[in-house]
Amino acid sequence: MDVTPKILIVDDEQDLREILQFNLSSEGFEVDTAASAEEALTKELQSYHLILLDVMMGGMSGYKMADMVRKEHHLDTPIIFLTAKTSENDLLTGFNVGGDDYIVKPFSIKEVIVRIKAVLKRGSASGQATTSLQHEDMLVDVDRKTVSIKEEAINLTRKEFEILALLLRNKGKFISRQDILDRIWSNDVIVTERNVDVNIARLRKKIGNYGSLIVGRSGYGYCFEM
Incomplete structure (x- = not known):
């Protein structure tokens, strides 16, 4: 820094x-x-x-x-x-x-x-990559750590934001719960796959209609549908 x-x-x-x-x-x-x-x-x-x-x-x-x-x-x-x-x-x-x-x-x-x-x-x-991710009217500013839908700010926790950004970067691809844990939580933190489910459930509610695009499949993990 x-x-x-x-x-x-x-x-x-x-x-x-x-x-x-x-x-x-x-x-x-x-x-x-x-x-x-x-x-x-x-x-x-x-x-x-x-x-x-x-x-x-x-x-x-x-x-x-x-x-x-x-x-x-x-x-x-x-x-x-x-x-x-x-x-x-x-x-x-x-x-x-x-x-x-x-x-x-x-x-x-x-x-x-x-x-x-x-x-x-x-x-x-x-925070090194200055970029934005977008799906229709939902805009994710990776640099400023903000999310908006139709220009209305959506308040996400740090983990919810990181999960959303990860799924948007990999649209159409399933990411396993363990992979999400490895990427977003450090290896020395004691968390379970259940923690991923809880964060995604909260994320779905906060992003309204777009929440239905975050699809979970047993054995595969989660995917943001195209």
Whole structure:
């Protein structure tokens, strides 16, 4: 990246905030912290390249904050959740509200740094191609990460956007659930094929009549029909 990545740490444990801030600053990141989701939401969230977000906090949960970041602030800033929860439902909840990765406590600082760099690298790589994808009245601006239908903006989460762009780039071709996972989620993230189904179900609803063009076939995956 041409600029120093700026990271926001949101956690109600002061010791953990200080440890993370010290180590991430030592890695060359610009780091800011917040002791609660409420405090974090008062900051200029659009200025951050990544948010490191604790799930269980005294006030608003990390899941609720992430949902607000996506739906109310309309930001696709990468979010990595920090949590002690490990069930599949917890993981799905994190990704369904727009999370990009999930680090389970207790963790090593080295693991956090590796995960952060991986997520930032994916975001940087996905933004290199300045191009648009279009199907009839639906326009997908890959560079600006926006979707519109008949010039009306459609609010998608980061994963929903990436899935739509992937399917549009491969119109008429079936892409397996595993291939979608491999392309859109990093290999070190614990997700299931069910997560792909959930995101596509939400995507279909959001793009209205075009949703029927996303066809699923058992054993083959998903395809955007010509």
